[in-house]
Amino acid sequence: MMRQADDFAVLIAFALAFWCYAVHAGPAEEQREENLRRMARIQNATALAAPKAPSAAYAMQIALAVRKSIHLDTEIKGNPEAVVRIETASDGRILNHNLVQSSGVVEWDTSVLQAIVRTERLPLEPNEALPKVIVFHFRPNE
Numbered sequence: 001m002m003r004q005a006d007d008f009a010v011l012i013a014f015a016l017a018f019w020c021y022a023v024h025a026g027p028a029e030e031q032r033e034e035n036l037r038r039m040a041r042i043q044n045a046t047a048l049a050a051p052k053a054p055s056a057a058y059a060m061q062i063a064l065a066v067r068k069s070i071h072l073d074t075e076i077k078g079n080p081e082a083v084v085r086i087e088t089a090s091d092g093r094i095l096n097h098n099l100v101q102s103s104g105v106v107e108w109d110t111s112v113l114q115a116i117v118r119t120e121r122l123p124l125e126p127n128e129a130l131p132k133v134i135v136f137h138f139r140p141n142e
Helices: 002-049 056-067 106-119
Strands: 082-088 094-101 133-138
Touching: 056 106, 056 133, 082 106, 094 106
Parallel strands: none
Antiparallel strands: 082 094, 082 133
16 A cells, blocks of 8 residues: 555656646747747848858959959069958949958059059949958969
């Protein structure tokens, strides 16, 4: 009889614990599911608002627009890299530019910056989005 009483007490304790969990976990589970739905909406909105990167062909066309304006009178040893950040308007105009990382060769850096000023406007393509900010890596032998 004692064994049955112990089993019954365990069963009652288990039922009470389950009932407490069900009463208290319900709102928490609903809140968790609402938070997951909210996070999914935010993620979807962010993905839709994120600008599409230009295709490789269009990126090359943009880089060539600047590269063809580079005029360099001196020979440069090696293949130093100048990194330039360009801000653009939606119509392709170059609004601002700055040297992010010098190549270590003043002549090359100056030639690249002057080429950007000469370019004035980057090409537009019908099905491509021109990024508002572009970072170019220019090397004289590429």
